Amino acid sequence: MTTSTASAVPPAPAAADGIALSVEDLGRHFAGVKAVEGVTLSVATGSRLGIIGPNGAGKTTFFNMLSGELRPTSGRIHLFGQDVTSMASHKRVALGLGRTYQITRVLRGLTVLENLAVATHGLSRSKLDLLRPWRGYSSKVQEAEELGASFGLGHRLGAYAEELSHGEVRQLEVCLALALKPKVLLLDEPAAGLSPAERVDIRNLLNGLPQELTLVMIEHDMDVLRGAVDDIAVLHLGELVTRGSVADIQRNELVRELYLGKRRQIDRSAGTEPADTEGKAPHA
Amino acid sequence: MNQFIVQTLNGLTLAGIMFLVSSGFTLVFGVMRITNLAHGAIYLLGGYIAYSTIQLVGNFFVGVIVAGVAMALLGIVLERTLIKRMRGQVMAELLATLGLVYVMNDLALAIWGGDPLSLRLPGVLRESSTLPGGIVYPNGRLFILVLAVAIGLALYFLLRRTRVGAIVRAGVDNKAMVSAMGINVRLVFTMVFALGALLAGVGGALGGTVLSLAPNADAEILTFALVVVIVGGLGSFEGAVLGSLIVGLLSNYGQAYFPALAYFALFAPLVLVLLVRPQGLLGRTAA
Amino acid sequence: MSTHAPETRVASTGQQSFLARQQRWVPLLAALAFLLIASSYLYRGGFYGQLVTQMLIFAIAAMGVGFLGGYGGMVSLGQASFLGLGAYGVAVPMADGTGPWTAVAISLVVTLAVALVTGLLAVRVRGISFVIMTLALGQILFGLASSWVDLSGGDNGLIIPVAPVLGPLDLNDPTVLSFAVLVVFVLAALALRTFVASPFGLALRGIKSNEQRLKTLGYATRLHLYISWVISVMFAGVAGILFVFTNGLITPTALDFGHNGIVTLMAVIGGLGTLWGPTVGAIVIMLFQNYLSLYFERWATVMGIAFVAVVIFAPEGLWGLVTKFARRLTRQKPQPGQLGINEVPVGGSAAETDTTMPDPTTEKVQQ
Numbered sequence: 001m002t003t004s005t006a007s008a009v010p011p012a013p014a015a016a017d018g019i020a021l022s023v024e025d026l027g028r029h030f031a032g033v034k035a036v037e038g039v040t041l042s043v044a045t046g047s048r049l050g051i052i053g054p055n056g057a058g059k060t061t062f063f064n065m066l067s068g069e070l071r072p073t074s075g076r077i078h079l080f081g082q083d084v085t086s087m088a089s090h091k092r093v094a095l096g097l098g099r100t101y102q103i104t105r106v107l108r109g110l111t112v113l114e115n116l117a118v119a120t121h122g123l124s125r126s127k128l129d130l131l132r133p134w135r136g137y138s139s140k141v142q143e144a145e146e147l148g149a150s151f152g153l154g155h156r157l158g159a160y161a162e163e164l165s166h167g168e169v170r171q172l173e174v175c176l177a178l179a180l181k182p183k184v185l186l187l188d189e190p191a192a193g194l195s196p197a198e199r200v201d202i203r204n205l206l207n208g209l210p211q212e213l214t215l216v217m218i219e220h221d222m223d224v225l226r227g228a229v230d231d232i233a234v235l236h237l238g239e240l241v242t243r244g245s246v247a248d249i250q251r252n253e254l255v256r257e258l259y260l261g262k263r264r265q266i267d268r269s270a271g272t273e274p275a276d277t278e279g280k281a282p283h284a
Numbered sequence: 285m286n287q288f289i290v291q292t293l294n295g296l297t298l299a300g301i302m303f304l305v306s307s308g309f310t311l312v313f314g315v316m317r318i319t320n321l322a323h324g325a326i327y328l329l330g331g332y333i334a335y336s337t338i339q340l341v342g343n344f345f346v347g348v349i350v351a352g353v354a355m356a357l358l359g360i361v362l363e364r365t366l367i368k369r370m371r372g373q374v375m376a377e378l379l380a381t382l383g384l385v386y387v388m389n390d391l392a393l394a395i396w397g398g399d400p401l402s403l404r405l406p407g408v409l410r411e412s413s414t415l416p417g418g419i420v421y422p423n424g425r426l427f428i429l430v431l432a433v434a435i436g437l438a439l440y441f442l443l444r445r446t447r448v449g450a451i452v453r454a455g456v457d458n459k460a461m462v463s464a465m466g467i468n469v470r471l472v473f474t475m476v477f478a479l480g481a482l483l484a485g486v487g488g489a490l491g492g493t494v495l496s497l498a499p500n501a502d503a504e505i506l507t508f509a510l511v512v513v514i515v516g517g518l519g520s521f522e523g524a525v526l527g528s529l530i531v532g533l534l535s536n537y538g539q540a541y542f543p544a545l546a547y548f549a550l551f552a553p554l555v556l557v558l559l560v561r562p563q564g565l566l567g568r569t570a571a
Numbered sequence: 572m573s574t575h576a577p578e579t580r581v582a583s584t585g586q587q588s589f590l591a592r593q594q595r596w597v598p599l600l601a602a603l604a605f606l607l608i609a610s611s612y613l614y615r616g617g618f619y620g621q622l623v624t625q626m627l628i629f630a631i632a633a634m635g636v637g638f639l640g641g642y643g644g645m646v647s648l649g650q651a652s653f654l655g656l657g658a659y660g661v662a663v664p665m666a667d668g669t670g671p672w673t674a675v676a677i678s679l680v681v682t683l684a685v686a687l688v689t690g691l692l693a694v695r696v697r698g699i700s701f702v703i704m705t706l707a708l709g710q711i712l713f714g715l716a717s718s719w720v721d722l723s724g725g726d727n728g729l730i731i732p733v734a735p736v737l738g739p740l741d742l743n744d745p746t747v748l749s750f751a752v753l754v755v756f757v758l759a760a761l762a763l764r765t766f767v768a769s770p771f772g773l774a775l776r777g778i779k780s781n782e783q784r785l786k787t788l789g790y791a792t793r794l795h796l797y798i799s800w801v802i803s804v805m806f807a808g809v810a811g812i813l814f815v816f817t818n819g820l821i822t823p824t825a826l827d828f829g830h831n832g833i834v835t836l837m838a839v840i841g842g843l844g845t846l847w848g849p850t851v852g853a854i855v856i857m858l859f860q861n862y863l864s865l866y867f868e869r870w871a872t873v874m875g876i877a878f879v880a881v882v883i884f885a886p887e888g889l890w891g892l893v894t895k896f897a898r899r900l901t902r903q904k905p906q907p908g909q910l911g912i913n914e915v916p917v918g919g920s921a922a923e924t925d926t927t928m929p930d931p932t933t934e935k936v937q938q
Binding site: 067068069088089090093094098099101105106107108109110114115118119121122123126128129130131132134135137176177180 | 773
């Protein structure tokens, strides 16, 4: 990945203990329903953590709290040593946090290039420029073009976001997050709904990410996780059940029980929650 | 002190009329996600129809009933012809109702003219009663108060205690589920819209006795209703009650004691709510 | 022509058709033609001159609605009231004896102040609640204009004694004044075009599409919406200044619900999300109001029905339709739904634009 100096992200404040992201006793409930409860974990800078758990385990709620879209009802979140628990989303982004969405949120009504261009201005004061045409920012436009090209969207820059195939949308989704040169990237089920061939692309994409990037990834597909993450945390009914290396988790009896078989129908239609036949929903 | 009590009663009367109008509005929004900007025009039309009915028949109560029924029928027609075509496009529906405002206002102008009209109350309601404490208060206004409370209770009972009401409330929360349960959602929609129109029509008939009926009255009552639902919370029935009380009382006190700044009385609750709790006092999701 | 479409859209065959290559010249020629036609009417003065002048004034106001609504996704129903504010902003000081240029300055300052303050409220809500809030604000301004008699002259309104003089140009001469209006219109249109093509405008479209996403791309979205609100209100204020000089007076009626609705009607019927839609809408609606009304007493009914028809059958607006057909003619790809009212986000739960089931776990954080 080319790292241009066009939009300079302030260097991540070096946390004394090399922890990029940590949460203490993080919880969120909605009128009595505990979506996330008492989660404590930390992610070292430069490491890669996978998060798995049956549907309804609270994984996306967890991410929503990390990115600032949802306020926790208990606990704290620290990003590079700084307490961001009640910090607005865009400020966390300025500190180096990036995220993608499981139900993709690319910008419809804008072309791929425009999507990327919006992202490149995200951390720069130029986003408030009312006078110069955005196409006039040649370095940013080039940055956007190169970013798109490096993710196989080079020939689709003029297409509108709603015209893209599901796989392309997912790539754009990741592109957008990467445009801000995050230090910590939250990937929410990047492989959801993709065909096996497209999954290979995702694995290549993950391999191509910068080494120093801290990654937290929610995924169901073990093939995607294996080789992409160092360890895996298991969430169930909103609680952190266990954490270990990929191999440990795969061997773990408890985890296996929770999942009760990992084969499931994958719904190919864009953006839908994969229809899930895995496991009796342990939220009986 | 007596003067204050009279003003309070006046405020409650105003609140009663506002409640009738805003409860219909908020119900339609809650169930169908439709912002019916023509709601004020329906109020006005109801008032005008009551006026003409009374001219014809000589009976005030018949006028009120006819107004309600006529507006309910209009509601059914509008829902079946127009709203259905929007297929749930919320912003389009809002704008379509805006277009309706011009049509309805213009036709009303053609039929009833531009001069303000007001409804004459029947004999006993034109008199005043002496309330405990020696306060003399017009029966007509007391009638409005009593009727508004009665209708409010009836609505509450309908929504909270009957199966129909449960369906309506479920529809507010989750339309798809209601439909999946085999309930004829289309019918529910039409009935709710008709109910909203009925309430507005009755509101117009009653309102015509204390407020005048004239070409801009629809905008005025619509404004009240909108402030009420913003303050109370879009889609919340109880919010309409609370909002009506707040806005009705404040507005009336403002009018009575600080006439030049009466509009600030409307402004204040609106601003406060938007600053502190934008979804409304009893509103649920963030607006 | 929407400028956010890249200049050279190639037809699917890979060959640019003859018409497509000429496309670059069309907007320029159309603009020149428009200016020429308008100028000829203005020059001749009289009924048509006045009509065209008013069209231009309301086009400016409608452009404000179009900018905020079509590009920012927030539809305002209070624009006429802000126009009235701009008008009263001139009339009130002048009633007190102030000179015209000073009054203009005062008006701009007052409108700006009101925009800055109301903007703080405006950005607290989205979608339908925003529409309702602007309606309420507009009505409150209307109420103030009617009831604050000492200041506003009440229902009789205020009269403007004299228009400003700009060097050799005496704006008291109606023809000179209407050309001044034309100049301001052109400037407003150019400003709009510039804003839309800027990174700010791009961000605005992004916010309209998915505000939450923009937040996680580093945007403090409220700031963009706030600034857009202020810009939109200032468009109305400027239109109000022109309005009060060309009409010679301002009454509260100009701020009422009917007028507020009409300005929004103009933007919508022309086409939200297009540059020229609001202008087209202003022309059409003013023709209804001032031309059709000569022949048909129930013109308002016709206008209302026409509006409803556009909303149902052509949500991209009249100009939106024209651009759609122009694209077909030049064999370009149709531009997917960006135009029109169905692309405006409606608030409620977080704006999810491409999902079948809204994520029940996202609840807006008060940021």
